[in-house]
Amino acid sequence: MDGVTVIDHPLVQHKLTIMRKKETSTAGFRRLLREISTLLCYEVTRDLEMTHETIETPMTKMEAPILEGKKLVFASILRAGNGLLEGMLDLVPSARVSHVGVYRDHETLEAIEYFFKAPEDIAERLVIIVDPMLATGNSAIAAIDRLKERGVTNMRFLCLLAAPEGIKKFRESHPDVPVYTASIDSHLNEKGYIVPGLGDAGDRMYGTK
Ligand SMILES: O=P(O)(O)OC[C@H]1O[C@H](OP(=O)(O)OP(=O)(O)O)[C@H](O)[C@@H]1O
Ligand SMILES: O=c1cc[nH]c(=O)[nH]1
Numbered sequence: 001m002d003g004v005t006v007i008d009h010p011l012v013q014h015k016l017t018i019m020r021k022k023e024t025s026t027a028g029f030r031r032l033l034r035e036i037s038t039l040l041c042y043e044v045t046r047d048l049e050m051t052h053e054t055i056e057t058p059m060t061k062m063e064a065p066i067l068e069g070k071k072l073v074f075a076s077i078l079r080a081g082n083g084l085l086e087g088m089l090d091l092v093p094s095a096r097v098s099h100v101g102v103y104r105d106h107e108t109l110e111a112i113e114y115f116f117k118a119p120e121d122i123a124e125r126l127v128i129i130v131d132p133m134l135a136t137g138n139s140a141i142a143a144i145d146r147l148k149e150r151g152v153t154n155m156r157f158l159c160l161l162a163a164p165e166g167i168k169k170f171r172e173s174h175p176d177v178p179v180y181t182a183s184i185d186s187h188l189n190e191k192g193y194i195v196p197g198l199g200d201a202g203d204r205m206y207g208t209k
């Protein structure tokens with residue numbers, strides 16, 4: 001699918017299967033999410049721009065590769081995005097962090113926004129937006145609307161599971177933002193949950209239901 005990358009690495013797929021199981025505990029779910037997020041981070045940053053700097057090893061001088069440009073921003077869609085954030089920060093400790101508070105109204109499935117905080121110079125950076133679930137797409141679309149209002153032009157959206165309906169709406173709203181996901185599931189049910197899915201990511205992560 002155009003603009004959508006499915007991360008099919010065997011370790012990602014194996015961990016995702018355990019996360020989907022209804023008997024997986026809150027502690028297990030959280031640990032797996034942290035583990036899987038480092039692997040997803042590895043893939044979503046695979047083609048970052050590089051430059052070179054001259055360094056001296058104990059043997060000789062060399063032109064060695066380093067990342068080009070300003071530090072990354074990870075933008076977490078609260079709450080569940082924070083589950084992906086921690087593992088990603090393990091891998092890129094110098095990344096800046098933005099928090100975007102959005103939840104879905106259970107009746108209308110519209111995104112309700114309640115918080116936004118970002119680095120002042122976010123417009124000059126590559127922003128990787130993280131949320132485990134892309135269901136209707138409303139939350140991700142609203143979060144990206146806010147980031148675009150702040151002048152951000154260079155973005156990627158990373159999730160664990162996506163529904164075909166959400167991907168379609170997302171790509172129509174933000175065709176310039178590539179999507180990375182570990183799975184495109186079958187469909188949304190009548191309540192807007194991803195099927196087969198893994199249930200409510202925030203509730204499973206924090207044990208709130
Ligand atoms: O694509 P959508 O239909 O908008 O659904 C996806 C959103 O739903 C979940 O959040 P939720 O509203 O449950 O908030 P939470 O993270 O605080 O639990 C999930 O983490 C996404 O943010
Ligand atoms: O299946 C879904 C859909 C939205 N949010 C979730 O956490 N799970």
Ligand SMILES: [Mg+2]
Pocket residue numbers: 080200201202203
């Ligand atoms: Mg939730």
